[in-house]
Amino acid sequence: MNVRRFQRIENIVVYLFLAVVYIVVLFPILWTFLTSIKNPTETFLIPPVWIFKPTLENYVDAFAKKPFFFYMMNSGILAISATGLSTLFGFLAGYSFARFRFFSKDFLFFGILSTRMVPVIAILIPLYVQFWNWGLLDSYFAMILVYTARTVGYATWQMHAFFQSIPRDLDESAMIDGCSRLGALFRVVLPLSLPGLISFVILNLVYLWNDFIVAMILTGSHTKTATVAIAGFITYLNIQWGSAAAASTIVMLPMMVLVICLQKYIVSGLLAGAVKG
Amino acid sequence: MLRRGRALRVIIDKSYPYLLIAPAMVFLIAALFYPLIASLNVSFYSYSPMKIEFIGLENYRRIFSDPTFWDSLWVTSIFAAIVVVGELLLGLLLASILNRELRAGNLLRSLIMLPLVLTPVAVGLMFRFMYNPDYGIFNYFLSVVGLPPLLWAADTQTALLSVALVDIWQITPYPTILFLAGLKTIPREQYEAAEIDGASRFSKFVHVTLPWLTPMIVLFLIIRTSDAFQIFDLVFTITGGGPGNASRSLSMYAFITGWSGLEFGYASAVSYVIVAICMGFAVAYVRVFTRKVEV
Numbered sequence: 001m002n003v004r005r006f007q008r009i010e011n012i013v014v015y016l017f018l019a020v021v022y023i024v025v026l027f028p029i030l031w032t033f034l035t036s037i038k039n040p041t042e043t044f045l046i047p048p049v050w051i052f053k054p055t056l057e058n059y060v061d062a063f064a065k066k067p068f069f070f071y072m073m074n075s076g077i078l079a080i081s082a083t084g085l086s087t088l089f090g091f092l093a094g095y096s097f098a099r100f101r102f103f104s105k106d107f108l109f110f111g112i113l114s115t116r117m118v119p120v121i122a123i124l125i126p127l128y129v130q131f132w133n134w135g136l137l138d139s140y141f142a143m144i145l146v147y148t149a150r151t152v153g154y155a156t157w158q159m160h161a162f163f164q165s166i167p168r169d170l171d172e173s174a175m176i177d178g179c180s181r182l183g184a185l186f187r188v189v190l191p192l193s194l195p196g197l198i199s200f201v202i203l204n205l206v207y208l209w210n211d212f213i214v215a216m217i218l219t220g221s222h223t224k225t226a227t228v229a230i231a232g233f234i235t236y237l238n239i240q241w242g243s244a245a246a247a248s249t250i251v252m253l254p255m256m257v258l259v260i261c262l263q264k265y266i267v268s269g270l271l272a273g274a275v276k277g
Numbered sequence: 278m279l280r281r282g283r284a285l286r287v288i289i290d291k292s293y294p295y296l297l298i299a300p301a302m303v304f305l306i307a308a309l310f311y312p313l314i315a316s317l318n319v320s321f322y323s324y325s326p327m328k329i330e331f332i333g334l335e336n337y338r339r340i341f342s343d344p345t346f347w348d349s350l351w352v353t354s355i356f357a358a359i360v361v362v363g364e365l366l367l368g369l370l371l372a373s374i375l376n377r378e379l380r381a382g383n384l385l386r387s388l389i390m391l392p393l394v395l396t397p398v399a400v401g402l403m404f405r406f407m408y409n410p411d412y413g414i415f416n417y418f419l420s421v422v423g424l425p426p427l428l429w430a431a432d433t434q435t436a437l438l439s440v441a442l443v444d445i446w447q448i449t450p451y452p453t454i455l456f457l458a459g460l461k462t463i464p465r466e467q468y469e470a471a472e473i474d475g476a477s478r479f480s481k482f483v484h485v486t487l488p489w490l491t492p493m494i495v496l497f498l499i500i501r502t503s504d505a506f507q508i509f510d511l512v513f514t515i516t517g518g519g520p521g522n523a524s525r526s527l528s529m530y531a532f533i534t535g536w537s538g539l540e541f542g543y544a545s546a547v548s549y550v551i552v553a554i555c556m557g558f559a560v561a562y563v564r565v566f567t568r569k570v571e572v
Contacts, residue, residue, distance in 0.1 A: 014374060018385065021371065025392060028446070031414060032403045044412040089301040096297035108298065110563050115309050117559035119507045121528045122548040125541050126315035127308065149308035152301045157566075181293070210396045212510045213528075217536070227398045231514060234402065241406050248399035255394040263387045266394070270451065271458050 029252075035245035043242050058246035068229060068247055075225040075251075077140065078215075079208035082147030087201055089148075090155025095185055097156065098163035099171070109160075115153035124217045131218060138220030146214055151204050158272050162196040163189065199269030202262055206255055226251045313552070316545045324542035336546035346547060348522045349530040352437060356526060357505035359441040360448070361498060367445065368452025368497075373486070375453065376460045386457065393450040401514030404443045405430065408515070430516045433523040440515050440524050444508065452497050459493045460486070496565055503558035506551060527551050 035043060037054040062068040096102075097109050127146060128137070136142040166189060174184040190197075215225040230251060233244040259266060320337070323330045340346050375386055392400070407413045408429035416426040430439040463486065471481045487494075509528040512518055518525035518533065525533075528551065535544030 014377070014379075018374065018379075022385070022388065024446070025389060028400070028403060028407065029391065029395070031407060032399075035403075035406065046412055046414075046417050048414060048417060085304070086301075089304065092297040093301040096294040100294035100297075102291075102294040105294075108302075112301070112305065113563050113566065114559040115305055117503055117555050117562060118309060118313060119528070119548065119551045119555050121507065121509065121531050122316050122545070122552045123309060123312035125319060125535055125545055125548075126312035129319075129541075130312070130315075145304065146308045149304040152304050153309075156301055206394045210394075210398075212398045212513075213532075227396060230396070230398050230402060234405075234514060234517075239406075244402055244406070248396070248403055251399050252395045255396065256391060259390050259394050260387065263390060266390065267454055267458070270454055 029256075032245050032252075033249050035241060036249045038242060040242050058242040059250075061240075061243045062247045062250070066229075066243075068226070068250070071224050071226040071229040072250070074219070074223050075209055075215075075227065078143050078147055078223070078225065079205050081140070081144045082151060082208055083201055083204045085144065085148040086152040086155040086204065087197065090152050090157075090159050090200075091190075091197070093152075093156040094159025094161075095163055095189065097160045099168065112153045113157050115149075116157070120150070120213055124214070128217055137218060138222050140223055142218055143215070143223060146218065147208050147211070150211075150214070151207065155200060155204070158196065158200050158269075159193070161272060162193040166192050195265070195268070196272065198262075199265040199272065202258060202265050203269040206258065206266075209255065317549060319542055320545035320549050322542045323540075324545070325539050332542070336543050339543060340546055340550065345522060345525075346530065346550075349525050349527045350550070352522065352525055353506055353508070353527045356437055356441055356444075356508060356524075357502055359438070360444045360505050361501050363441070363445045364449045364452055364501060365494065365497065367449045368456055369490075371449065371453040372456035372460055373482075375457055389450050389453055391450075392447045395447065397447065397510035398514055400447055401443065401511045404439075405515045408439055430524075431520060433520050436516050436520060436523040440508075440511050443511050443515060444505070448501070451501075455493050455497060456490055459490045463489050492565070496562075499558050499562045499565060503555050503562070506554050506558075 034050075036058050037056070038049075038052060039055055039057065042049050042052050093112070097105065127142075131137045131139075131142045170192070171184040171188050174188045175181060179187060210227065211225075212227040212231060215228050216231065219225055219228060226247070230244070230247055233239055233247070321331060321333055323332045323335070371389070375382065375389070379385060407415050408431075410416060410426060410428050410431055413429070415429065419426055427435060430436050467485045467489070468481060471485050476484065507528050508526045509532065512524055512526050512529045513532075516524040518529040527547065531544045531548040531551065534540050534547060538544070
């Protein structure tokens with residue numbers, strides 16, 4: 001009896017705690033959205049108004065008066081191109097490390113794996129100077145090059161881990177059946193590693209979509225990304241919080257949709273390598 | 278003819294693994310290894326748009342006597358300590374709670390991931406709004422529960438903590454997911470054995486759960502400490518490094534000296550301190566990871 005009462009109290013404590021946690025987790029997102037559909041006059045009211053007539057004025061401001069759609073398109077083009085490249089090249093390199101023995105393999109593998117830990121701030125000055133010399137600042141080419149380099153090392157490592165979980169016999173028997181090595185790779189290994197591949201692609205898209213510092217330095221008016229545009233709302237005087245909230249909501253929306261629709265893949269991507277089995 | 282064909286085959290077979298790595302390597306060399314080395318080179322120069330002059334180790338000597346640099350190193354270390362410890366403990370707590378049988382457990386476990394994928398710049402900007410001492414919602418909440426208002430990001434005492442709280446808000450889902458998955462793999466027998474020995478709940482946590490999660494905790498500590506030492510986006514959007522130097526992280530300092538002060542040489546030297554710190558973590562990371570790969 002006593003035990004049961006104790007359990008009931010414990011349950012109440014657990015759910016109360018969870019309620020607090022989820023209010024803390026969700027409130028800032030909700031508040032951003034509410035701010036984005038408020039009139040400028042209501043934005044600053046304290047105590048805040050919770051019930052009000054929603055307006056799309058801030059969205060009109062961000063999308064019609066400012067080319068925010070263009071910035072989002074740039075973010076999308078860059079993230080998708082670079083993710084495509086690093087997935088393909090990481091796939092090939094990962095396969096090589098998982099299936100071959102060759103001279104200086106360990107050295108190369110450590111080198112590639114450690115690139116994930118290189119601080120971006122340390123490579124931006126030479127990149128800026130070099131791209132400036134070549135007239136490549138503010139170009140998709142430069143951004144895709146840097147984004148691919150930033151992510152291909154991790155891609156290689158992840159693919160390597162997927163391939164190790166696929167039995168070697170499978171691609172070898174495909175080769176005995178007359179497939180070329182690349183044929184076996186794309187016909188047998190690729191379909192089996194598809195779930196892992198999707199997790200990698202999604203997390204990589206999120207990472208590049210959210211990048212700010214590289215884009216801030218290397219993009220210009222032709223290639224400006226959404227994150228740079230959002231940081232542009234910060235001014236010394238009178239930040240336009242309504243439009244900033246509208247832009248933030250739109251930038252974060254695709255990420256939220258991803259989490260809700262594809263959470264299985266996101267979780268397994270986050271866990272890749274950290275948890276076995 | 279046949280023999281030449283065979284020799285060619287051997288060469289192709291030998292070079293196959295290298296050919297597969299080559300495209301990835303081209304990108305890494307062009308946009309990662311090369312700039313990393315070039316940046317080390319720049320750090321030996323007085324390098325600005327006006328003049329480029331070799332000065333040897335002068336930039337590094339300057340670092341040692343630059344109080345602003347030491348401030349930044351201190352600020353960054355404190356920040357890293359707060360967020361890494363905070364996220365670790367909160368992650369452990371949340372994971373053990375979400376691991377219970379809960380109503381709507383699946384919904385809760387998926388909602389917790391939301392902050393993790395949100396754009397840090399947008400998150401920072403929105404918290405800047407909520408932190409505002411005059412019209413921010415946080416001070417309103419404080420007034421509702423009868424507490425005096427705070428200056429949050431505008432006060433040298435609380436600016437760094439304000440940034441750290443946002444980082445904790447955003448990243449805690451990561452250890453939570455990590456540990457949640459780890460908890461699921463603990464064999465039930467381990468707990469049953471401990472129960473037979475009459476272990477209390479706390480001692481089960483210390484003697485069964487924690488040792489089981491240790492590899493994951495180590496991995497988390499390495500990755501997150503390294504990330505925390507590079508903190509930039511949130512500092513840039515919430516405080517801009519201020520007020521004064523109160524929240525100026527190393528990356529922010531390197532950014533300001535490089536892109537506002539146009540002292541590329543000195544900025545490179547400062548960022549090489551970050552490289553040195555992260556290199557230590559990279560070595561640890563590779564060790565841990567490759568040990569896992571071979572197991």
